[in-house]
Amino acid sequence: MAHDHAMPTDLTRNQGLVLGALNHAPAPLSAYDILDLLRSEGLRAPLQIYRALDKLVERGLAHRLESLNAFVACADEHCHRKGLIAFAICEGCGKVDEFADPVIEERLGNWARETGFKTERTTMEIRGRCAECLKAA
Amino acid sequence: MAHDHAMPTDLTRNQGLVLGALNHAPAPLSAYDILDLLRSEGLRAPLQIYRALDKLVERGLAHRLESLNAFVACADEHCHRKGLIAFAICEGCGKVDEFADPVIEERLGNWARETGFKTERTTMEIRGRCAECLKAA
DNA sequence: ATCAATACGTTATAGCATAACATCGCCGCA
């Protein structure tokens, strides 16, 4: 099912190319992976990729996985996802599952309120093995 | 308060130096920051730092902050901390607050059980501003 | 004494990310 997500029409050429690459990938891609995929389209420098990624992440069309130094397309077709998202990353096949948990969000919110911490961004990443890879083992 | 934590006696020289550097730092340090602090002790190569860090992290004496590519000493004096730990990282002063929340742990456990995912490691990092920095602003 | 396991030291290299500067195209507006 790694195919045509709804693709916004107001992306620039580079942003579109980068998002396309992410959409068609079965697993997270590093900026340099993306660059290699897009050399045939005329992209040459890391910065071209990073700039596009910055915009995509800013708009929630892509996510950065901190523990991997890599990026994935947002799994939510219409990218309505607000707030906290958790990622489950399979070390076997590389697939990433994206989910939100309101209870966790609430707990973190409570903690922040109690300690006076102003949250700007939360990253939550689970590493392990997905059901399929466990079955295959 | 950034001083003498209980320091295990069975550390190697390099491990002790690295943990010492982390213990005395007011904020997370990158491996290269640590290297610079320890050149006077004769350390010269990144690998010497990374190897020590690997052991320290493995034993729970230090933690890696994925969103920072940096390391901190474990805040728990006796390092009894098991399971999931969340980190709140202040973008102002760099201070890191470490806490555990059993409810969050339970929620993640439930999610894993339901989807058949075998969790190996979880990272949870909150970026924002601490109460002190907000007051100072 | 020997062997295995672990730590150490060193050089080289791979992988991830941004600084700095010049150009171009688009759009609003005098």
Add this chain to the structure above:
DNA sequence: TGCGGCGATGTTATGCTATAACGTATTGAT
């Protein structure tokens, strides 16, 4: 129409983060 701002682009150079591959040294058990 032309000016000016803004955001995207292209390019070169550089900096930061992490590991590969090799050899030596130390330790500890049998």
